[in-house]
Amino acid sequence: FAASDVVVGRMSLQGTAREGAELESLLDRGLSRIRSLPGVVAVAASNGVPIERPFNIVVNPPPGVTNSEPQAVDWRYVTADYFRVFGVRRVQGRFFDERDHSAGEPVAIVNEALARAFFGSVNVIGLTIAVIDTYQDPPRRIVGVVGDVKAASGIGGNRDFTALGSGTSPMLFTAAAQSSATLVRSTHRAFPMTWSIRTDGRRTDLEREI
Numbered sequence: 001f002a003a004s005d006v007v008v009g010r011m012s013l014q015g016t017a018r019e020g021a022e023l024e025s026l027l028d029r030g031l032s033r034i035r036s037l038p039g040v041v042a043v044a045a046s047n048g049v050p051i052e053r054p055f056n057i058v059v060n061p062p063p064g065v066t067n068s069e070p071q072a073v074d075w076r077y078v079t080a081d082y083f084r085v086f087g088v089r090r091v092q093g094r095f096f097d098e099r100d101h102s103a104g105e106p107v108a109i110v111n112e113a114l115a116r117a118f119f120g121s122v123n124v125i126g127l128t129i130a131v132i133d134t135y136q137d138p139p140r141r142i143v144g145v146v147g148d149v150k151a152a153s154g155i156g157g158n159r160d161f162t163a164l165g166s167g168t169s170p171m172l173f174t175a176a177a178q179s180s181a182t183l184v185r186s187t188h189r190a191f192p193m194t195w196s197i198r199t200d201g202r203r204t205d206l207e208r209e210i
Contacts, residue, residue, distance in 0.1 A: 001050045001149050002087035005041075005201040008049055009210060010192040019184045021102045024177035027079055034195065034210055039203035044082035044196050045176060047187045053152040054171065055187040058132045062118055070132055073114060074151060074171040077179040077187070083109075085198045089147035093125040096144075100175035107175065108140035112148045114170030129172065137180035146173070 018026055027045045034043045048054055054074035061068055080096045082088075091112060100107055108129055115122045118129070122145050130139040148168035174180075199206055 003050075005199045006085060007197045007199060007207055007210065009195045009197075011195065013188040013193045019179075019181040020177075023179075023184060024102050027176055030195065031079060031081075034197060037206065037209050039200050039206050041198040041200055042081045042084045043198070044079045044085045046076055046078040046082050046194050046196065047191045048076055049194055049196055050086055050088075050149045051151060055183075055191060057135060057172070057183065059118070059172065060130050060132055062127065062129065071118070071170070074169050075131075075174070075183070075187075076171065077174050077176040077184065079176050082173075082196070083146055085196045086149075088149055091122055091145040091147055093142070093144035095146075096173075096175045100178055102177045104175075104178065106138045106140045106178055107143045109144040109146055109173040110142055111146055111168070111171040111173075113168045114172060115145050117170045131172075131180075134182075135180050135186075136182045137174075140174065 031043050031045060034040060054076050056072050057075040058070045059073050060070050078096065080098070080100070083090065083095050093109075096107075096109065099105075110124065110129065112122050115124045119127060124142050124145060127142050128139050129142055131137045149171075150168060151171070174183075195210070197206075197210060
C-alpha cells in the first residue's frame with residue numbers, strides 16, 4: 001500500500017449509539033466536508049488502517065469445503081475510497097461505491113488470503129460469505145477481491161509477530177454503512193474510528209483545516 005501523502009486522524013465513537021443510518025450520516029457529512037478542502041485527493045473512514053491490528057470476527061465456512069469449523073478472520077469496515085486512499089490493488093470485481101448504502105444489498109470485499117483460505121481461489125465474485133450468528137450480520141455477496149496488505153493480526157499463527165514479519169491473514173471488508181450494529185459497537189469499544197486523507201502533498205496547513 002502507499003502511505004506517502006496520507007494524513008490519518010482518530011475519533012473515538014466509544015459510548016455513542018452511532019450505527020446503521022446514523023453512522024452513515026455522520027460519515028457522509030464528514031467525508032463531504034473534508035473532500036471539499038483544497039489539496040485533498042481522496043478521503044475514507046474506517047476502524048483502522050493498514051499495518052494496524054484489525055478487529056477479529058468468526059466466519060462460517062462456505063458449503064462444500066473440507067474444514068467445517070468456523071474460522072477467525074480479520075475484519076474492517078471502510079467507506080468507498082479506503083482502497084484508493086491507500087493504493088490497495090483491486091484483483092477481482094469492484095470496490096465499494098454508492099450502491100453500498102445502509103438499505104442496499106449486503107456485500108463484502110475480501111483479500112486474496114481469505115479467498116484462497118476459504119474458497120481455494122481468488123475467483124470468488126458472486127459467492128456468499130457469512131459470519132457467525134453472534135454478530136447479527138446478514139450473509140454477504142462478495143463483490144471484490146483486493147491484494148493482501150500486512151497487518152498486525154492477532155489470529156492463528158500470526159499472533160505475536162510484527163505486522164511486517166508475519167504472513168497475511170484472511171481479511172473481510174464491509175461497507176461502513178452496511179456493517180452490523182453489533183460489530184460496530186464492539187469495534188468502537190476497542191478501536192477508534194479513523195479518517196484517512198490522501199493529499200496532493202503541497203499543503204502544509206491542511207491538517208489544521210481538517
